[in-house]
Amino acid sequence: MLPPNVKSRSVVHFRVGSGTLGFMVEMIAARGLARRFKTKAGLVDAVRGIDLTVGAGEIVGLLGPNGAGKTTTLRMLATLLTPSAGTAIVAGNDLRKSRAVRRNIGYVAQVGGLPSPGTVLGEELLTQARLHGMSRPDAEASVLDIAGRLDLAGLRKRALVELSGGQRRRFDIALGLLHSPRLLFLDEPTTGLDPQSRANLWQHIRELRDDHGVTVLLTTHYLEEADALSDRVMVMDDGRIIADDKPDALKARVSGDVITIGVPQPDVAARSEAAVREAAAVRHFTVTDTALIVTVEDGTTALPPLLRVLESAGVRPASIAVTRPTLDDVFLSLTGRSLREGDQ
Numbered sequence: 001m002l003p004p005n006v007k008s009r010s011v012v013h014f015r016v017g018s019g020t021l022g023f024m025v026e027m028i029a030a031r032g033l034a035r036r037f038k039t040k041a042g043l044v045d046a047v048r049g050i051d052l053t054v055g056a057g058e059i060v061g062l063l064g065p066n067g068a069g070k071t072t073t074l075r076m077l078a079t080l081l082t083p084s085a086g087t088a089i090v091a092g093n094d095l096r097k098s099r100a101v102r103r104n105i106g107y108v109a110q111v112g113g114l115p116s117p118g119t120v121l122g123e124e125l126l127t128q129a130r131l132h133g134m135s136r137p138d139a140e141a142s143v144l145d146i147a148g149r150l151d152l153a154g155l156r157k158r159a160l161v162e163l164s165g166g167q168r169r170r171f172d173i174a175l176g177l178l179h180s181p182r183l184l185f186l187d188e189p190t191t192g193l194d195p196q197s198r199a200n201l202w203q204h205i206r207e208l209r210d211d212h213g214v215t216v217l218l219t220t221h222y223l224e225e226a227d228a229l230s231d232r233v234m235v236m237d238d239g240r241i242i243a244d245d246k247p248d249a250l251k252a253r254v255s256g257d258v259i260t261i262g263v264p265q266p267d268v269a270a271r272s273e274a275a276v277r278e279a280a281a282v283r284h285f286t287v288t289d290t291a292l293i294v295t296v297e298d299g300t301t302a303l304p305p306l307l308r309v310l311e312s313a314g315v316r317p318a319s320i321a322v323t324r325p326t327l328d329d330v331f332l333s334l335t336g337r338s339l340r341e342g343d344q
């Protein structure tokens with residue numbers, strides 16, 4: 001699989017589809033990246049000196065409320081905005097070498113304005129491919145390939161104004177992929193889409209990574225999106241990255257899983273507390289009139305021994321539920337505020 005000249009695993013080149021994709025361990029490495037805006041109302045520190053790393057082949061979600069600094073971060077990394085401070089290597093090139101960076105990245109902006117009425121999907125893709133400097137046959141091949149990947153092949157003769165929200169977003173992503181970038185920035189790829197179109201777009205984004213090796217850094221303020229789509233989530237608030245880990249690891253840090261066991265005899269359940277505590281590493285133990293509520297680190301492994309001690313104590317559960325903390329609990333524990341408030 002590896003070409004003979006590749007000795008270390010730090011840089012691995014191989015061919016996927018029609019383009020050669022270079023894989024590095026780090027696709028983005030930013031240090032102390034900051035951006036301050038001067039406005040009439042005064043200075044705004046949109047991004048306050050962040051360190052950020054994205055590995056090749058990762059899908060990383062930048063999650064945060066409105067105004068957290070997500071778009072500003074993405075625009076700096078995509079060379080569209082000059083940082084006030086800090087440095088970054090993006091797709092193997094220093095951010096200051098913007099042309100070299102741009103050759104290797106695609107950028108899909110937050111939802112913008114309406115397209116002009118006469119613009120036809122296939123023609124627009126072709127025009128944009130030609131603007132990337134491709135010959136006509138190369139541009140046609142690239143458009144065919146990318147339209148196929150994003151399920152747009154049957155829509156090439158459609159006017160952009162006639163597309164549904166989900167189709168339009170897939171077209172936006174197709175535009176960002178025409179020059180076969182190794183790294184794709186997606187700013188709120190699914191905002192405003194219905195749940196089905198959102199799930200469909202997630203699938204396409206996963207395929208870009210799984211089948212074509214594209215690294216993806218996306219922003220979102222949808223908790224479900226960060227959770228379902230990202231290998232790793234960076235939580236951003238007020239210009240800072242306040243947490244950075246796999247979604248499950250972030251959730252595990254917060255409060256553990258909650259096991260709720262419906263019980264007809266709460267007095268018996270209360271008497272079994274000592275046995276329950278012995279059976280599982282219990283963080284909290286509460287008995288209500290109808291249920292035994294136990295917080296443990298991992299509900300799936302704690303449940304079987306817990307049920308065994310309850311059975312020995314003569315407690316017959318009427319119902320059992322294991323609830324895991326959400327990314328909202330993570331945000332709440334970090335900031336004291338809920339992300340849900342800004343999540344529509």
Ligand SMILES: Nc1ncnc2c1ncn2[C@@H]1O[C@H](COP(=O)(O)OP(=O)(O)OP(=O)(O)O)[C@@H](O)[C@H]1O
Nearest residue numbers: 037039044046065066067068069070071072073221
């Ligand atoms: N060009 C600009 N001039 C002045 N202030 C700006 C500019 N761009 C962004 N800001 C400010 O910087 C802060 C961060 O904005 P940014 O767009 O990065 O947030 P965001 O996390 O993308 O939010 P959203 O979820 O609403 O898209 C905000 O306070 C915003 O008002």
Ligand SMILES: [Mg+2]
Nearest residue numbers: 070071072110
């Ligand atoms: Mg934004």
